[in-house]
Amino acid sequence: MNCSIFVPSHITGFFEIRDNDNPIKKGSRGAGVVMDKGVITKTEISDGNGVQIKINGKIDVRNATITEKTIEIIKRDYNLDNKKIVITHDVDVPIGAGFGTSASFALGASLGISKILDLPLTFNKAAQIAHLAEVEMKSGLGDVIGALSGGLVLRLKEGAPGIGVTDKLLLNQSEDLYVISKCFGEINTGDIIEDPVHKERINSTGRDLLFKLTSDPKPENLMKLSRKFAEKTMLMSSEVLEAVVILEEETIGASMAMLGNTAFAISESPDTSIENAVVAKLNHSGLKFL
Numbered sequence: 001m002n003c004s005i006f007v008p009s010h011i012t013g014f015f016e017i018r019d020n021d022n023p024i025k026k027g028s029r030g031a032g033v034v035m036d037k038g039v040i041t042k043t044e045i046s047d048g049n050g051v052q053i054k055i056n057g058k059i060d061v062r063n064a065t066i067t068e069k070t071i072e073i074i075k076r077d078y079n080l081d082n083k084k085i086v087i088t089h090d091v092d093v094p095i096g097a098g099f100g101t102s103a104s105f106a107l108g109a110s111l112g113i114s115k116i117l118d119l120p121l122t123f124n125k126a127a128q129i130a131h132l133a134e135v136e137m138k139s140g141l142g143d144v145i146g147a148l149s150g151g152l153v154l155r156l157k158e159g160a161p162g163i164g165v166t167d168k169l170l171l172n173q174s175e176d177l178y179v180i181s182k183c184f185g186e187i188n189t190g191d192i193i194e195d196p197v198h199k200e201r202i203n204s205t206g207r208d209l210l211f212k213l214t215s216d217p218k219p220e221n222l223m224k225l226s227r228k229f230a231e232k233t234m235l236m237s238s239e240v241l242e243a244v245v246i247l248e249e250e251t252i253g254a255s256m257a258m259l260g261n262t263a264f265a266i267s268e269s270p271d272t273s274i275e276n277a278v279v280a281k282l283n284h285s286g287l288k289f290l
């Protein structure tokens with residue numbers, strides 16, 4: 001049996017880390033964008049043993065860890081003996097660079113396995129496994145719930161799907177918006193969100209921004225607040241800043257993708273003077289079974 005799922009990329013513009021001893025309730029609040037590029041995960045399960053994970057057709061030990069963690073969490077409650085699990089992730093955004101690919105990998109695997117094996121889990125319960133995997137790996141805090149929502153998404157209360165609360169900006173969906181991004185390299189999410197100095201700066205800056213966005217819920221304001229966040233947290237590299245300045249001239253607004261060495265912008269047009277930019281339409285509806 002097999003199952004294919006598209007999980008769109010969620011890019012965070014600004015956030016606040018919200019700790020909790022219960023990993024299902026731990027997470028982040030903040031705002032971001034969901035785009036029509038991301039990860040297609042195909043899960044196949046047959047009689048046999050073992051797990052095989054391929055990313056863009058290849059064995060990729062480092063980037064397979066989040067998928068392995070997801071399977072390990074499922075195994076805590078369900079027997080996967082005598083099952084051969086083959087998972088293939090096809091990714092059309094950079095990995096480790098603020099596009100939330102770890103959340104996409106985890107969601108594709110948790111929902112795919114739950115569906116094929118007919119586990120007694122609702123959609124949110126299966127998606128909570130992906131959030132748990134992210135929190136345990138320290139690879140994400142709010143990308144799972146963001147990728148389920150779609151749109152220009154506000155994470156109003158932290159936590160896994162079913163616990164956290166999201167909302168989105170009210171947009172005219174017949175007018176396309178584009179997400180333009182330029183990646184210069186990776187940032188290890190765990191190195192930032194576990195570092196006390198970064199954490200203090202992120203939280204003291206991020207805390208008030210959601211209120212400022214809900215008071216004026218417009219794409220321009222989301223990007224303006226994201227830009228302010230990137231500057232005050234001192235997370236932006238000089239190359240990202242350079243691209244942000246160019247994108248600001250060409251689009252509705254630009255900032256750094258949290259957490260990657262990546263610039264991103266929301267635009268009314270797919271055109272940009274930035275070379276080798278990733279250009280995608282805004283995704284309005286989130287994860288989709290194919």
Ligand SMILES: Nc1ncnc2c1ncn2[C@@H]1O[C@H](COP(=O)(O)OP(=O)(O)OP(=O)(O)O)[C@@H](O)[C@H]1O
Binds near residue numbers: 064094102138260
């Ligand atoms: N602590 C870790 N140990 C081993 N591998 C890790 C660890 N954290 C992340 N990874 C691997 O690195 C990959 C990239 O994860 P990371 O969360 O940094 O990037 P991302 O999800 O693409 O972007 P972001 O979370 O910044 O939006 C994941 O697929 C995961 O398998």
Ligand SMILES: CC(C)(CO)[C@@H](O)C(=O)[O-]
Binds near residue numbers: 141189
């Ligand atoms: C931590 C993070 C910025 C990057 O993965 C994102 O998951 C978020 O907004 O929680």
